[in-house]
Amino acid sequence: MRRSQITIKDIARRLSVSSSTVSRALRNHPDISIKTKKQVLCIASEFNYQPNGIAQSLKNMRTNTIGVIVPEIKHDFFPTALDGIEDVTYKAGYTIIVCKSNESYGREVLNTRALASNRIAGLIVSISQDTQNFDHFKSLINQNIPIVFFDRACNEIDSSKVLVDDFEGAFSAVNHLIERGYKRIAHLAGPKHLSISQSRLNGYLTALNKHNLPLRDELIIHGGLHRIDGRTGVKRLLTLEKRPDAIFAVNGPVQFGAFMQIKGEGYKIPEEIGIIGFSDDPISSLVDPPLSTVGQPAYEMGAAAANLLLEEINHKEDFFEPKIQILKTKLIIRQSS
Amino acid sequence: MRRSQITIKDIARRLSVSSSTVSRALRNHPDISIKTKKQVLCIASEFNYQPNGIAQSLKNMRTNTIGVIVPEIKHDFFPTALDGIEDVTYKAGYTIIVCKSNESYGREVLNTRALASNRIAGLIVSISQDTQNFDHFKSLINQNIPIVFFDRACNEIDSSKVLVDDFEGAFSAVNHLIERGYKRIAHLAGPKHLSISQSRLNGYLTALNKHNLPLRDELIIHGGLHRIDGRTGVKRLLTLEKRPDAIFAVNGPVQFGAFMQIKGEGYKIPEEIGIIGFSDDPISSLVDPPLSTVGQPAYEMGAAAANLLLEEINHKEDFFEPKIQILKTKLIIRQSS
DNA sequence: TTCGATACCGCAAACGATTGCATAAATTAA
């Protein structure tokens, strides 16, 4: 026969006491005799009792689980950020549930609902490239489940956020390209509605402007945040009458796609085309040539987001003033620029 | 004031009916009048009712959640396997909870307990490199929570498993090195207690034997499965009086570590030292030189594991005969060998 | 001996959803 996990009642029956007593013995309640407590603990360990977390959550109206939604985990940035989140939350006694949205709005909504129905204590999220409607997050906030965004945030929602200085990072990257002598610098930009796309585009524009370089619309290509978007972007750029001599990519995957495509078409990097990206995947330094990039403190971003969330979860008063934390990027110059 | 999610009772009160009626209306029970059902659905959507998943799980004594424990997600293999798991389980209406053990036994035990206490419907796991005791898994099985292992399995436990033909893959890799003319072939092996380490070592030994090459103990280095283990392994190999002319690494991360170390010390690949590994990370083809490797069907392994688990979850009878599925590897020859 | 304090324990009601059974109302058949 299928036997399942033993419960507090089973222990109670065995010792001829009430389940209240067992519960109190297990939870170190003072109103319990040493003798009874010992007996309970003894039986509990003998039968390998483990409390039913579901019942506890139901009773307590809350869980010790923190939900995390990230767009993907195939590049280094999000796994590293997850490490930061994990280290902080585990120390505080929480477990995390990691969901991937796969850069899809629909999947993000499903994930959010599933997490809400499991009554997570809070949510840490970096939105998908397709997300333009934020009702699923607002609904969580209405249920008093706090949210912290990191990297890709939502402007419409007044919650805590952890960002990097996207403008400054982009500016310094493009500035660097210009100082190296590149003149026709293209930008593989992200979806227009994402604030990271906007800030990074602004950094690009400002750098061009500072050096009195003309702004050419055909050199700015808006696309997604996947590797494939880097490839298709480069394909288009290379069919232009006058091809660009350098490329600034909005993020790591796009930079890789661009890199692969440029290499595949036989152009020399950095002589014929220079390239620089955003986010420092370790593989950047392993490819040929090693790629220049704007390094983001992924681990620190995750940790910071987790700390902000815990702060909000533990906040007693009715109103919590959201905090926005902006971390610095770091220009890493290798041999692709 | 903090308001929280509305419940079945709230809807019932509002319509002056019992909560049973509301529940039945929401669950499409036949014994309900069309009029009442409409009213209920109307109120439910008006207030954005979402069932409390915890309460449902408690009542049903099971969840729609499948737990997954993987050692890491920083290399391509496990994220890709997760894609396979996800695609299959989502289609079947399950959500997955992904946990990382970070290759640590202690973390694996914690994860297993947390998942058990959340009464997952089943567990898919690839064990950590440090795991030698399997009581935490046996305990799950005692609670009737089915487990499927993939890639790194546990021999002691009689459950379903999805593996690759490690012996054959290793054999063909080393055979290939020998045919290329390499004579002193080292093996950066995994922890001795893991069956993948054993099978891959056996493949290595058999290939040497087939070609009458001597077995040299100093060329077999047992270590962990991290990148760092590849680096330290190579360091040791390069201090030998007669250094090896080729290296077969037990997995992807170790291969990368080895690759980086060899390059760092200035040896030419593949002329001075050839290298081949196990598992096909996309970055293998991007580095210089592109790396030869034994490709594993990561996505298919994940999907197969998920299918086996679903089969067992849906199995009605008392006893389920575990199935072991062995997938083929594929030798991918690039320029490092 | 009696009163008060303390220590220990059980009862029962929650938490939210589900479901077998009973019951009331409405409908049909006789």
Next chain:
DNA sequence: TTAATTTATGCAATCGTTTGCGGTATCGAA
């Protein structure tokens, strides 16, 4: 009109754990 049947609903228990409240029993002090 009455009996039999169908339809729609409510009651109450259940899942496992927690907890406020009340009740004994024990002990010390007066």
